[in-house]
Amino acid sequence: MNNIKHVIAREYFTRVKSKTFLLTTFLAPLAFIFFFGILGFLLSRGSDDEKKIAIIDNVGIVDKSQVERRNIKFDYSYNNLDQALKDYKEDKIEGVIVLPAIDINTERYEMIYHSDNQLAIDESESLKSMFRKKVRNYKIQKLGIDETQLKLIDTKIDLEPKTVVDKDKKISSITSAVSAGIGGFVGYALFFIIIIYGSQVMRSVTEEKINRIVEVLISTIKPFDLMMGKVIGVGLVGLTQITMWMILIVIFSTIGFSFFGPDAVESVAQTSPEIMAEVQNSAPEAKDKMASVIQEIVSISWFKILPLYLFYFLIGYFTYAALFAAIGSAVGDDIQEAQSLTMIATLPLVISMYIGFSAVTSPNSSLSVWSSILPFTAPVVMPVRLPLDPPLWQILLSMVVSILTVVILIWLAAKIYRVGILMYGKKASIKELFKWMTY
Amino acid sequence: MSILSLRNVVKQYHNHRAVDDVSFDVPYGSIFGLLGPNGAGKTSLIRIITTITAADAGSVMVDGKPLDNLTPRQIGYLPEERGLYKKMKVGDQLMFLAQLKGLSKPDARSKIEHWFKKFEISDWWNKKVDELSKGMQQKVQFVATVMHEPKLLILDEPFSGLDPINTNLIKDEIHRLNENGTSIIFSTHRMEQVEEICKEIVLIDKGRIILEGQVDQIKNDYKENIFRIGFRGKMPANLIGSQFEILRDEADHVMIKIKDGYSSNELLSALIDHDMQIESYNEIKPTLNEIFIRKVGSSHE
Structure with a gap:
């Protein structure tokens, strides 16, 4: 048992001290932030070249005090098209928009943009949205509709849940959306983390088998201790890296946000005129929504959920690390064999990720419930359901089943491992693996 | 008392018996x-002695005690297929292996430094294994095998892949360790090395012992009374008779086999009165290689 500590230490420190670890630990969150930063920056700038467009208004709806919108400058000085087109040919303006008379009896309104160069999609959307409001106001006025009445027609509908028996349970329509979001994200993250670190265990096992150091090791340490030392050591590396990532993402995003944060967020919203209109229309409402989302995130019982996430990370990791260790010991340097066996082993994980996606929208379907209890799928599906407050008996049953699965799998994996690591030049078929379990 | 004692050891795999009732x-x-x-x-x-696998039957005693968890600490094992972590620094690697053998950290460090000084490789501590040549890796592996001062060393083909200089270096170290009381099991196919280094052997084939004993004794047992006589002059023509058989006849020497029941003195006296000058007279004993091929060859026919 004393020796297992040395194996854990070796697995942990050789990895943590390696350049790859430092790079992935620091660069991944940086890349994450950088990607969103760049995205925000690009969106906020839109097209960079300034355009001057003449507007010939035959209706009288434009507001001549508005001289620009984003990168487009408006020129209202032209009265007829010919004059404008003459300047267009002399490159004084980029194009001409002509507003024809408005027929209040039709839905459609066609403006013409005279130019040989098309507007970019975002430019054209932006202009359309600007004129949509002006035309709307014009129509309201002409039709003699009362604007306050019009607002009343436009009903906003909410469907609020209300608990019947459990009066203390706090729920709102936003709760389930936020919970589903968090659950989905965690399930997805767990899927990747389990695959990444599980395959590291496999690589570590095959390395020792291929370079034959295993023979020296096994003469001083029990195969079980060696395997568990590896699994635990790599698992600790995983925990370290995840913790670092969380800390770094918080730090980096704080820095990033204070740098060009609010602008970027606003400009992301601006890119879609639809959204912007919405935001402008219902700015207080959106703010309320944002606040309640944050409130929901805070009000999730993290003290209950975080330990459970840690639990399912460990369960998922141990389940698949044991499988990968067994596979690694059996195949050695036969990469093809390794690939096909790994594929079989990761299949349940991939399936559970898809079940996890469906569990986001229907957390209490029988598929979601049972796959969050059954072995192999539970470590991904249960974390998806956890923020949505599944019944306690399901959580407990899932935990018991998971622990039993891990114990049995490790026991079987150790049996395969023990034989596999000392076996050379023999093809490890699945039939062979079953035979090794009975040695 | 012996450092290692095997009694009726059996190891059975699914369809063949790898070790069949071996005692020595x-x-x-x-x-x-x-x-x-x-x-x-x-x-x-x-693998049974090093506790990698367990015997199905029979007993193995190391230093008078049955095998247990602590046995490996008394054994230094250099496997035929060498293995080190390629990406790990030499020093860290040896520290890890030494600690597995039960050495404390400072102990391990001083032992490793001692061997590094001896092999003049002190500047290798921070090198990664894959920066070293194959021969250099062998040295590191040797240090890994002996650094915990085992009572019993098991060396499987310790010289394979070594150049003559390093072979001698390791050979000298083996002898020095042996003089200081370390018992050594030496496993190899290279019979000339066995004759040079070992006093006692067992030869196994198909899981059974087919030959065992002192090297000198074995060579005596397998000698065929062949003598090489170097001479000047003329070989007597009437020598060939019922007593002797000439195996090879060259200008300056002959190989003569003395048939059963006659002694070498009789051959000498048969030669001595003739018109020839005997310059040398040696008994030709078979090499271990010949005995090996004879024994293993016959069992494979």
Whole structure:
């Protein structure tokens, strides 16, 4: 048992001290932030070249005090098209928009943009949205509709849940959306983390088998201790890296946000005129929504959920690390064999990720419930359901089943491992693996 | 008392018996040869002694005690297939292996530094293994095998891949360790090395011992009374008779086999009165290689 500590230490420190670890630990969150930063920056700038467009208004709806919108400058000085087109040919303006008379009896309104160069999609959307409001106001006025009445027609509908028996349970329509979001994200993250670190265990096992150091090791340490030392050591590396990532993402995003944060967020919203209109229309409402989302995130019982996430990370990791260790010991340097066996082993994980996606929208379907209890799928599906407050008996049953699965799998994996690591030049078929379990 | 004592050891795999009722003793302080063709069961036997696998039947005693968890700390095992972590620094690697053998950290460090100084490789501590040549890796592996001062060393083909200089270096170290009381089991196919290094051997084939004993004794047992006589002059023509048989007749020497029931003195006296000058007279004993081929060859027919 004393020796297992040395194996854990070796697995942990050789990895943590390696350049790859430092790079992935620091660069991944940086890349994450950088990607969103760049995205925000690009969106906020839109097209960079300034355009001057003449507007010939035959209706009288434009507001001549508005001289620009984003990168487009408006020129209202032209009265007829010919004059404008003459300047267009002399490159004084980029194009001409002509507003024809408005027929209040039709839905459609066609403006013409005279130019040989098309507007970019975002430019054209932006202009359309600007004129949509002006035309709307014009129509309201002409039709003699009362604007306050019009607002009343436009009903906003909410469907609020209300608990019947459990009066203390706090729920709102936003709760389930936020919970589903968090659950989905965690399930997805767990899927990747389990695959990444599980395959590291496999690589570590095959390395020792291929370079034959295993023979020296096994003469001083029990195969079980060696395997568990590896699994635990790599698992600790995983925990370290995840913790670092969380800390770094918080730090980096704080820095990033204070740098060009609010602008970027606003400009992301601006890119879609639809959204912007919405935001402008219902700015207080959106703010309320944002606040309640944050409130929901805070009000999730993290003290209950975080330990459970840690639990399912460990369960998922141990389940698949044991499988990968067994596979690694059996195949050695036969990469093809390794690939096909790994594929079989990761299949349940991939399936559970898809079940996890469906569990986001229907957390209490029988598929979601049972796959969050059954072995192999539970470590991904249960974390998806956890923020949505599944019944306690399901959580407990899932935990018991998971622990039993891990114990049995490790026991079987150790049996395969023990034989596999000392076996050379023999093809490890699945039939062979079953035979090794009975040695 | 012996450092290693095997009694009726059996190891059965699914469809073949790798070790079949093997018993032998390795005396304290000896250099003992464990010989056999490929697939004879040597590796299986070594794996049992090093507690990598367990015997199905029979008993193994190391230093008078049955095998247990602490046995490996008394054994230094250099496997035929060398292995080190390629990406790990030499020093860290040896520290790890030493700690597995039960050495404390400072102990491990001082032992490793001692060997590094001896092999003049002190500047290798921070090198990664894959920066070293194959011969250099062998040295590191040797240090890994002996650094915890085992009572019993098991060396499987320790010289394979070494140049003559490093071979001598390791050979000298083996002898020095042996003089200081370490018992050594030496497993190889290279019979000339066995004759040079080992005093006692067992030869196994198909899991069974087919030959064992002192090297000198074995060579005596397998000698065929062949003498090489170097001479000047003329070989007497009437020598060939019922007593002797000339195997080879060259200008300056002959090889003569003395048939059963006659002694070498009779040959000498038969030669001595003739018109020839005897310059040398040697008994030709078979080499271990010849005995090996004879024994293993016959069992394979």
